[in-house]
Amino acid sequence: TQTVSQSDAHVTVFEGDSVELRCNYSYGGSIYLSWYIQHHGHGLQFLLKYYSGNPVVQGVNGFEAEFSKSDSSFHLRKASVHWSDSAVYFCAVKTGYQNFYFGKGTSLTVIP
Amino acid sequence: EAAVTQSPRNKVAVTGGKVTLSCNQTNNHNNMYWYRQDTGHGLRLIHYSYGAGSTEKGDIPDGYKASRPSQENFSLILELATPSQTSVYFCASGDGWGPVAETLYFGSGTRLTVL
Numbered sequence: 456t457q458t459v460s461q462s463d464a465h466v467t468v469f470e471g472d473s474v475e476l477r478c479n480y481s482y483g484g485s486i487y488l489s490w491y492i493q494h495h496g497h498g499l500q501f502l503l504k505y506y507s508g509n510p511v512v513q514g515v516n517g518f519e520a521e522f523s524k525s526d527s528s529f530h531l532r533k534a535s536v537h538w539s540d541s542a543v544y545f546c547a548v549k550t551g552y553q554n555f556y557f558g559k560g561t562s563l564t565v566i567p
Numbered sequence: 568e569a570a571v572t573q574s575p576r577n578k579v580a581v582t583g584g585k586v587t588l589s590c591n592q593t594n595n596h597n598n599m600y601w602y603r604q605d606t607g608h609g610l611r612l613i614h615y616s617y618g619a620g621s622t623e624k625g626d627i628p629d630g631y632k633a634s635r636p637s638q639e640n641f642s643l644i645l646e647l648a649t650p651s652q653t654s655v656y657f658c659a660s661g662d663g664w665g666p667v668a669e670t671l672y673f674g675s676g677t678r679l680t681v682l
Contacts, residue, residue: 491673497675498659498673499657499659504670554612554615
């Protein structure tokens, strides 16, 4: 069984700052990674995904993530955050025919 | 235009009662999922389905049943609700399977309280 670790439960930044939300996983095989965002009171929405190719992938609203096989990581980044980016972010891992495993989420607060 | 719709949005049930949570999707996806979300646990998979007539157990199926009567509808059934099943439940449809990259589309959730 693979595990997904999001080491920061809460991150607080100011509007215009850059941010990195960390995701580490434990699995050695072929892997599919994605990030989802959840605004308060809503369901999760897809942000971006990686399966193969360029390890840096672009998502919606200026988000990007970088896959590192050596570090078993898939960190999410944004160069300049907006107050509307305040939400909970979930990293998800899927391998082969298995189901998704989600991290426990990182709550991002952006101070205007 | 919401493609995954859950009902009800909120539900209060009594211990021992039967609860049915409904989910409808207009994405025409074969795969559908039921998750529960609890503080400190993230999302945990309860049941899933590959298509009409199929249901499979996820990671925490005990105390839950699922039904997929059609491509569009996927229900989660609590035959004898318990307070430990108080949670927020999310339904999702998925656009792929296996090694193909899959994107999940979530409903807005059902907040269930069992007294």
